[in-house]
Amino acid sequence: MSIVLPKVSVKDLQEWSKLGEVFTSGHRLCAGCGAGAMARQVTLAAKALGDPYMFVNATGCLEVASTVYPYTAWDAPWLHNAFENAAATASGAIEAMKSMQRKGLMKERNVNMIVFGGDGGTYDIGLQSLSGAVERGHDFLYVCYSNGAYMNTGIQRSGGTPQGAATTTSPPGTVIPGKIEWQKPLAEIMAAHDIPTFTASPAYPRDLMAKVQAGLKHDGPAFMLVDSPCNLGQRYAPDISMEIAKLAVKTCFFPLFYTYKEEWTLTGISSRLAKNPDRKLPIEDYLKPQGRFRHLFKPEWKKKLIDIQDTVDEKWERLVKKATCV
Amino acid sequence: MSGVRQVVGMTGDEAVAHAVKLVNPDVVAAYPITPQTIIVERYSDFVNNGEVDTSFISVESEHSAMSACVGASLTGARVFTATASAGLALMYEILYVASGMRCPIVLAVANRAFSAPINIHGECTDQLVCRDASWVSLFGESAQEAYDETILSFKIAEHPDVMLPAMFGIEGFIVTHALERVETLSKQQVEDFIPASRIVRDRFCPDENKTFGSLVLQDYYMEIKRQQEEAMQNAYKVTEDAMQEFSEMSGRKMEIIEKYQLEDADYAFVSYGATAGNAKAVVDRLRAKGEKVGALKIRLFRPFPSMDIFQALSGIKAATILDRSATFGSPGTIVQTDIASALYGKENVPSLHGYINGLGGRVLTLPEIEEVYEMSKEYNNIGMTSTTDWVGYRK
Numbered sequence: 161m162s163i164v165l166p167k168v169s170v171k172d173l174q175e176w177s178k179l180g181e182v183f184t185s186g187h188r189l190c191a192g193c194g195a196g197a198m199a200r201q202v203t204l205a206a207k208a209l210g211d212p213y214m215f216v217n218a219t220g221c222l223e224v225a226s227t228v229y230p231y232t233a234w235d236a237p238w239l240h241n242a243f244e245n246a247a248a249t250a251s252g253a254i255e256a257m258k259s260m261q262r263k264g265l266m267k268e269r270n271v272n273m274i275v276f277g278g279d280g281g282t283y284d285i286g287l288q289s290l291s292g293a294v295e296r297g298h299d300f301l302y303v304c305y306s307n308g309a310y311m312n313t314g315i316q317r318s319g320g321t322p323q324g325a326a327t328t329t330s331p332p333g334t335v336i337p338g339k340i341e342w343q344k345p346l347a348e349i350m351a352a353h354d355i356p357t358f359t360a361s362p363a364y365p366r367d368l369m370a371k372v373q374a375g376l377k378h379d380g381p382a383f384m385l386v387d388s389p390c391n392l393g394q395r396y397a398p399d400i401s402m403e404i405a406k407l408a409v410k411t412c413f414f415p416l417f418y419t420y421k422e423e424w425t426l427t428g429i430s431s432r433l434a435k436n437p438d439r440k441l442p443i444e445d446y447l448k449p450q451g452r453f454r455h456l457f458k459p460e461w462k463k464k465l466i467d468i469q470d471t472v473d474e475k476w477e478r479l480v481k482k483a484t485c486v
Numbered sequence: 487m488s489g490v491r492q493v494v495g496m497t498g499d500e501a502v503a504h505a506v507k508l509v510n511p512d513v514v515a516a517y518p519i520t521p522q523t524i525i526v527e528r529y530s531d532f533v534n535n536g537e538v539d540t541s542f543i544s545v546e547s548e549h550s551a552m553s554a555c556v557g558a559s560l561t562g563a564r565v566f567t568a569t570a571s572a573g574l575a576l577m578y579e580i581l582y583v584a585s586g587m588r589c590p591i592v593l594a595v596a597n598r599a600f601s602a603p604i605n606i607h608g609e610c611t612d613q614l615v616c617r618d619a620s621w622v623s624l625f626g627e628s629a630q631e632a633y634d635e636t637i638l639s640f641k642i643a644e645h646p647d648v649m650l651p652a653m654f655g656i657e658g659f660i661v662t663h664a665l666e667r668v669e670t671l672s673k674q675q676v677e678d679f680i681p682a683s684r685i686v687r688d689r690f691c692p693d694e695n696k697t698f699g700s701l702v703l704q705d706y707y708m709e710i711k712r713q714q715e716e717a718m719q720n721a722y723k724v725t726e727d728a729m730q731e732f733s734e735m736s737g738r739k740m741e742i743i744e745k746y747q748l749e750d751a752d753y754a755f756v757s758y759g760a761t762a763g764n765a766k767a768v769v770d771r772l773r774a775k776g777e778k779v780g781a782l783k784i785r786l787f788r789p790f791p792s793m794d795i796f797q798a799l800s801g802i803k804a805a806t807i808l809d810r811s812a813t814f815g816s817p818g819t820i821v822q823t824d825i826a827s828a829l830y831g832k833e834n835v836p837s838l839h840g841y842i843n844g845l846g847g848r849v850l851t852l853p854e855i856e857e858v859y860e861m862s863k864e865y866n867n868i869g870m871t872s873t874t875d876w877v878g879y880r881k
Contacts, residue, residue: 245550253561
């Protein structure tokens, strides 16, 4: 069985935008936050499918900013339990509803369960609970919106922080220039569970929403990694968030693809870049506008920049080699 | 079947599993840990043989077990789990979420010592240190009490005046693995005792666009916590009524505290769990020697039955508190400090002598308990109103 991405046209987006927001205005995310755009796109794609939907949210920016009691930005069933256990919480809710449906205590129907977690809640503290829930096969789409650090608690380094990035726990010192390690290969780790795995960017809404729908239509767990720009933590002006997100894709730092078992497929811009390698932008184009990488442009860290470019190239080539293009 | 008493030989763990089977909860999410394992093993048999229609979620940790229980409970489902020691400690964060979100989850604890050093045997510290987590907390002395408290806990937790989770403990191996005589109930009796309908509450379900688990700051947090305290206070009366109803249904007397030969006693043992059996045996031995001594067993630990304990100990000269739990640098044993608070400032109350004993499954023999009793009398004779000792270890 393979994954079929639905075609999402601009006209579809126009129609769906009339359905009414699920993630509504009034939330307290920062101006320029990519997570808000991501949440609107994911929720609307779910709503457009027609089946009922529910959300479980790990502790993080999206959670704290959207549900400051007694208010909520969610026009949907929404549940937050704690930081590291969103997938486990969803598995309990899913199995409870199945059990009560079996016993005639709840109406029988398909429910689309979406779980949101940030990079801290997914790459790091929530990985065990996610892996366990996926191994057990509960039917949900887990969306990790990675902004590349613990932004909610004040920009601390996570397993999803890019190499070289300055955070408050990987500061650009005189000896160590920001984070030492490359990010954990989260999409590959999740794909190794033999589940549909997608990457997406809020800068490319049609691609993202098509993948949300494909993930929800799949019977069983699916995973999506979203690159979520964060002007506060990545340090750039709030009006260029989507530009930053596009540069992550155009430099092949964050390729758009999906994979299921043996099949790897590049989508959107990434697919075009694979066919036209000369249009791939240098990594400096992505790093330079962001304050978190500013120190790397000092002469003493020139080697570091070259290393990062080499790693991006090597990972991209490896992906292109095994992927087909759409 | 109703009214016919069936007697079966079961271990404490098996008794719990069989009682849960009669309740047939919608979800059991659990992770194996000695000495709780028989509970989840038997229950897995029931699930895989189609004897219950529970969704059994065999999670990858106790943290996920309690997390899944919270997710399940908020959909309105009836939920059970079981753990011990390190597993309960790993759940600790989510214990507070479960009570804070008013999830009437039932948790069986096979009381076991904490690491380090690692040890798998009976000790009640694991459950006692959860005293402030806003969970109703009960202890059982025997496989029979394990069986009964399993069913009772659902009744208390799901009561609309309570809506808090409930845990009950039986000591590892001493009760969990000991084969005992258990009088069982019929399916009909349990169905009559526990309502067939599920709890009425705001539910995390497709038909209700509701937000659960909001961020609540200085402006509302304390009101929500205060509601938990009121629910906990309500749990006392609810437990009393539920025990009364259970006693009538089962023909077995069940009380918040159990009094043994206390009426004319000058001295008393206070204990909980399996130790209470030994205390009663020692009372018999001492009575035979002419000592006026009785025993008090605490079954309900939270909410703490302060008034019952005051009344039961009123007129007693000295109380010997046998506490199978460890605490360090504390003014007394865990249960002793609670009793001291309950009695403080009241007239005609005993001196309190707490004994930390039985850690990591160490046995405090009946002769040793008699020695401890003599120690308490001696302390009392020289006017010491409060003492705490460790007993039953190599000095």
